[in-house]
Amino acid sequence: MTSASTLSLRRSAKILVVEDDDAMRDLLVEELSDEGFDVLAAGDGRAGVDLVLTHPVDLVITDLRMPDVDGFDLIRDVKATRQAPHIVMITAFGSIETAIKAVKLGAFDYITKPFEFEELIIVADKALNDRKLHRHIEHLQREVEGKYRFGNIIGESEAMQEVLGLVTRISTSDAFVLITGESGTGKELISRAIHYNSARASQPFVAVNLAAVPSQLIESELFGHKKGAFTDAHSDRDGLFRQANGGTLFLDEIGELALELQAKLLRVLQEQEIRPVGSAKVERVDVRVVAATNKDLEEMMTQGSFREDLYYRLNVIDIRLPPLRNRVDDILPIAEHLLVQHAGKVGSKTPITLSPEAQRMLLSYRWPGNVRELQNTIERGIALCTGGVIEPTDLPQAVHHKRDIDYLAPAVSRHLSMAELERDFILLVLDDEGGNKTRTAQRLGLDRKTLYRKLEEFGKRDKS
Numbered sequence: 001m002t003s004a005s006t007l008s009l010r011r012s013a014k015i016l017v018v019e020d021d022d023a024m025r026d027l028l029v030e031e032l033s034d035e036g037f038d039v040l041a042a043g044d045g046r047a048g049v050d051l052v053l054t055h056p057v058d059l060v061i062t063d064l065r066m067p068d069v070d071g072f073d074l075i076r077d078v079k080a081t082r083q084a085p086h087i088v089m090i091t092a093f094g095s096i097e098t099a100i101k102a103v104k105l106g107a108f109d110y111i112t113k114p115f116e117f118e119e120l121i122i123v124a125d126k127a128l129n130d131r132k133l134h135r136h137i138e139h140l141q142r143e144v145e146g147k148y149r150f151g152n153i154i155g156e157s158e159a160m161q162e163v164l165g166l167v168t169r170i171s172t173s174d175a176f177v178l179i180t181g182e183s184g185t186g187k188e189l190i191s192r193a194i195h196y197n198s199a200r201a202s203q204p205f206v207a208v209n210l211a212a213v214p215s216q217l218i219e220s221e222l223f224g225h226k227k228g229a230f231t232d233a234h235s236d237r238d239g240l241f242r243q244a245n246g247g248t249l250f251l252d253e254i255g256e257l258a259l260e261l262q263a264k265l266l267r268v269l270q271e272q273e274i275r276p277v278g279s280a281k282v283e284r285v286d287v288r289v290v291a292a293t294n295k296d297l298e299e300m301m302t303q304g305s306f307r308e309d310l311y312y313r314l315n316v317i318d319i320r321l322p323p324l325r326n327r328v329d330d331i332l333p334i335a336e337h338l339l340v341q342h343a344g345k346v347g348s349k350t351p352i353t354l355s356p357e358a359q360r361m362l363l364s365y366r367w368p369g370n371v372r373e374l375q376n377t378i379e380r381g382i383a384l385c386t387g388g389v390i391e392p393t394d395l396p397q398a399v400h401h402k403r404d405i406d407y408l409a410p411a412v413s414r415h416l417s418m419a420e421l422e423r424d425f426i427l428l429v430l431d432d433e434g435g436n437k438t439r440t441a442q443r444l445g446l447d448r449k450t451l452y453r454k455l456e457e458f459g460k461r462d463k464s
């Protein structure tokens, strides 16, 4: 008796029979269909591979000896497909070497001719069960990885959730990425996340800070050189493109690259070919480039200091990391993450905490150095604090003063709009300056024309 669960597994799975002998193929298809399997058939290896590429096949039962693409070729090709099906090979009696080779190539099992039909059914059921189990485990693994994939990147804010969502969406892509953001916002961290969540994860991730390499050495650093190419070139040397082959090259501070080198880099990115300094030969490379900068490249383009064609080449995927002050929701979670990490390092069970007043200060500070500055602040706090609680006195002076916005609280409770707030503020400063518009404009950081226009809007501009 065949159990209900086995029958339901047979019905939900698709089997492909590859056999060049017409009579045998028809017989196999008929018998398997009678047993409740959903069956496809192909008369040669090539057609078999095509069916696997176009149908959700779970199991391939294939003959070994076939013209053109034989059973071994078929295993290789099928195993290289995404979500490759299981394979059972039918081999001739007595050829145990063939059977072993099939399994080594990735076949799940084999069956020797001549065989009882029952035997084939047992092997097929076993293969489908094994596949189901594997897929279940894979699914669980993916779920777990999904949860922890950004383990060390804290991003509770909407802005960071968006960035991490984008990193996930591009995980199957090979497109170049340009990451922009102020210093310390996590550009390098995100570039690593992109690499380690991509299909290139098992290949090298190579990072270079273009601002830290003397400009006359950058070309050889990136593309390598031959012995004797220049005075200090005592031997051949691989460049970073070569080292990153198959993986990802992180070009940090791309905005620092001189125009002449920008042209050379553009050519390499277009051709995916490098020419080491002093070499006559070009070499093919397969490198995904992720570039980063805290410069405003668009502004640099209008000034002619960054090539437009290179910009568009690099900026296929555009990731903008917001400064920490614009994602206040991330401040305390990052601080807590660092405190828990510290507790782990020193083997303490309870992490150091932040007093409510210290938390308030962290939240209202501007963080010009972004996450890196927050890291330094917390490390300092850990070192200075006593009694396991970081107090305001354990925070740097800078953090104490910035962005004291308590004076705005009354404006909030009076439900003022931006326009009303702006108007009141401008008029107050004008009054404070005794009506002097030049000084008022200076204090407000406006040019005189703008101040005049605004006063006119307020109905305040006199003709003088």
Ligand SMILES: Nc1ncnc2c1ncn2[C@@H]1O[C@H](COP(=O)(O)OP(=O)(O)OP(=O)(O)O)[C@@H](O)[C@H]1O
Binding pocket: 152, 153, 154, 155, 181, 182, 183, 184, 185, 186, 187, 188, 189, 190, 294, 334, 371, 372, 375
């Ligand atoms: N979202 C985050 N969660 C946890 N740690 C972060 C986060 N963002 C940045 N960091 C940490 O902050 C520090 C600075 O990050 P990173 O070096 O990636 O910044 P950057 O943008 O490359 O800075 P720079 O422009 O100065 O090179 C690193 O130690 C990094 O691990």
Ligand SMILES: [Mg+2]
Binding pocket: 187, 188, 252
């Ligand atoms: Mg960096």
